Amino acid sequence: MTELDNFKFLGIALAIGLLIGLERGWRTRDLDEGMRVAGLRTYGMISLLGGLSGILTQQIDPYLMGFVFLGLTLILLISYTKSLDKFNDYSITGSVAALITFTLGALTVVGHSMLASAFAVVITALLGFKPLLHGWLKKLELHELYATLKLLLISVVMLPILPDQGYGPWAVFNPYHIWWMVVLIAAISYLGYFAIRIVGNQQGPVLTGALGGLVSSTAVTLNLSKLFTQYPNMKNVLAAGILTACATMFVRTLLLTSVINPALFIRLLPGLLVMSVVTYLVAFLLWHNGRGFRAVEDIALTNPFQLGMALKFGAFLVVIILLSKLLKVYFGDMGTYFLAAISGLADVDPITLSMSQMSNKGMELSVAARAILIAVSVNSGIKGMMSAIVGGWALGFRVGGTLVGAVVAGLMIT
Numbered sequence: 001m002t003e004l005d006n007f008k009f010l011g012i013a014l015a016i017g018l019l020i021g022l023e024r025g026w027r028t029r030d031l032d033e034g035m036r037v038a039g040l041r042t043y044g045m046i047s048l049l050g051g052l053s054g055i056l057t058q059q060i061d062p063y064l065m066g067f068v069f070l071g072l073t074l075i076l077l078i079s080y081t082k083s084l085d086k087f088n089d090y091s092i093t094g095s096v097a098a099l100i101t102f103t104l105g106a107l108t109v110v111g112h113s114m115l116a117s118a119f120a121v122v123i124t125a126l127l128g129f130k131p132l133l134h135g136w137l138k139k140l141e142l143h144e145l146y147a148t149l150k151l152l153l154i155s156v157v158m159l160p161i162l163p164d165q166g167y168g169p170w171a172v173f174n175p176y177h178i179w180w181m182v183v184l185i186a187a188i189s190y191l192g193y194f195a196i197r198i199v200g201n202q203q204g205p206v207l208t209g210a211l212g213g214l215v216s217s218t219a220v221t222l223n224l225s226k227l228f229t230q231y232p233n234m235k236n237v238l239a240a241g242i243l244t245a246c247a248t249m250f251v252r253t254l255l256l257t258s259v260i261n262p263a264l265f266i267r268l269l270p271g272l273l274v275m276s277v278v279t280y281l282v283a284f285l286l287w288h289n290g291r292g293f294r295a296v297e298d299i300a301l302t303n304p305f306q307l308g309m310a311l312k313f314g315a316f317l318v319v320i321i322l323l324s325k326l327l328k329v330y331f332g333d334m335g336t337y338f339l340a341a342i343s344g345l346a347d348v349d350p351i352t353l354s355m356s357q358m359s360n361k362g363m364e365l366s367v368a369a370r371a372i373l374i375a376v377s378v379n380s381g382i383k384g385m386m387s388a389i390v391g392g393w394a395l396g397f398r399v400g401g402t403l404v405g406a407v408v409a410g411l412m413i414t
Contacts, residue, residue, distance in 0.1 A: 010051045012113050013105035016120040017047025020101050023124045024094060046072070046098050050105025058110070065106060072102055097127060144194075151190055154310060155183045173318055181353045182314045184259060188252065189215050206287050209241035213248025218347075220245035221383045221399075225391035235391075239398035240287035242387055246380060246403060247279035253352050253376060260356035267369045271414035272376070278406040286398065313350075321354040324371075333367050340371035344378030351375040373414060377407045 021043025049068065057065040076095045100123055107116035126133075164176035193215055212220035224241045228234075250272045258265040320343060327335025343351040352372050359368035380403040388396020 006055060006109070009109045009113055010048060010055075012117060013047045013051030013108045014044055016104050016108065016116060017044035017101050019120050020047070020097060020124050020127070023127050024097065043098065043101050047101045047105030050102040050107075051109050053102075054106040054109035069099070069102065073099065093127070097123065147190070150310075151183075151186055154179070154186070159183055168322075173322075177357060178314055178317055178321075181260065181317060181357070182310050184256065185313065185349055185353070186310055188255070206237070206240050206244050206283065209244030209283075210248055213245035214252060217245040217249040218379075218383060218386070221386055222390060225387045225395060228391035228395050235395050235398065236286040236289050238391070239387075239395055239402075240283040242383070242395075242399050243279050243283035243286070243402055246383055246399075247276045247283065247406075249348065249379070250276040250279065250376065253348055253372065256349065256352050257356050257372070260353065261360050261368075264356055264359050264365055264368055264372075267365050268372060268414075271373060271410035273410075274413055275376070275406045275410035278409055279402060282402045282406075317350050317353060320350045321357065324351075324354050324358060328363070333370075336367060336371050337374055340374040341378050344375030345382060348372075348375050348379045369414070373411060377411070380404075380407050 018040060021040040024043055025040035049072070053065045053068040057063075076098055080092065080095050101120075104116040104120055104123075107113070159176070159179055162175040162179050165174060167173045167175070191214065209217075209220050209224070221242045224238045224245075228238055254265060254268060254272050254276075257268055320339070323339055324336055327339055331338070340351050340355075352375070355363070355368040355371050359365055381400075384396060384400025384403045387399040
């Protein structure tokens with residue numbers, strides 16, 4: 001590198017140190033001089049030390065940087081030990097941040113300046129978001145922590161080691177593909193669960209419906225329909241929340257197909273897009289006519305992820321795929337459509353995933369698309385009847401009538 005290059009990289013290193021030091025210095029800005037272990041200037045010099053060590057290492061000895069790093073660690077250790085007598089602060093965040101700052105400064109002069117700059121921003125944000133992150137941690141319940149670890153277990157640990165080949169009749173059982181679809185469903189439901197936990201149910205039925213539709217539009221329909229007995233004059237807003245959840249279900253179906261089979265996604269896009277737009281539009285009009293109602297009881301959120309449920313869903317998915325193939329062989333397309341209708345009575349996800357997978361392996365896109373639309377139509381009808389039975393005909397008319405109109409409109413252009 002030329003001298004000009006060295007100046008440029010050392011300047012980046014200094015900027016990185018000052019950025020991290022800005023956050024560290026701001027946090028201790030009310031302390032008197034001499035009461036801080038490290039502040040804005042110190043972090044700037046630590047990063048600059050890393051950059052200079054990197055240059056000297058390239059010119060003199062590859063082990064030099066290691067000795068400088070150990071020396072800095074020793075200085076920070078002594079400073080941290082001495083500071084305990086003054087502050088009773090047992091946090092080592094500042095010391096770790098200083099070592100990272102040194103490392104980022106060294107990275108700038110060995111060809112990774114963009115990487116160092118990016119992670120400097122990430123580290124500064126991580127340090128600055130301490131109150132927010134700690135607030136989330138305090139709200140995190142034990143079963144939610146376990147759910148997070150289990151989701152990581154099935155996605156990061158289990159998924160990569162599963163064999164990617166077909167087994168059984170017609171080679172329909174591909175462990176990797178089946179488990180990938182289980183992970184996909186679990187991740188969407190997981191994100192929807194925590195979206196509701198973070199935002200809260202007190203933002204109104206419409207927002208609750210939009211987020212709850214990622215977890216289970218059926219659960220939202222049931223819960224908001226029950227509220228009608230307590231708030232009989234709020235049928236417009238409650239219907240708006242249910243319809244928002246149902247419209248989100250249409251979008252969720254599109255999302256699943258787009259991940260597994262983009263060609264099928266294109267085939268379904270016009271119909272499901274019309275269904276979602278019509279349903280969202282009516283939901284907005286109902287909400288606009290009945291706004292002012294904001295209190296919503298807590299929706300009965302289930303555990304964000306249960307390993308047992310994931311295994312059952314995976315097994316059910318294998319059964320649906322096997323039955324789809326079996327009925328297709330013996331009864332043709334009508335067998336597939338019959339299975340889609342039966343599946344739609346309970347849930348849309350299994351038939352959506354199975355049709356997306358099978359259309360990747362030779363099933364006609366038109367047949368797969370019709371099967372998914374049949375399941376969506378049946379499921380929408382079930383939710384319309386559920387709202388009428390649980391919440392009453394006034395609520396059922398608004399929900400069921402809208403869903404019938406939206407489904408008919410979507411089917412007409414498919």
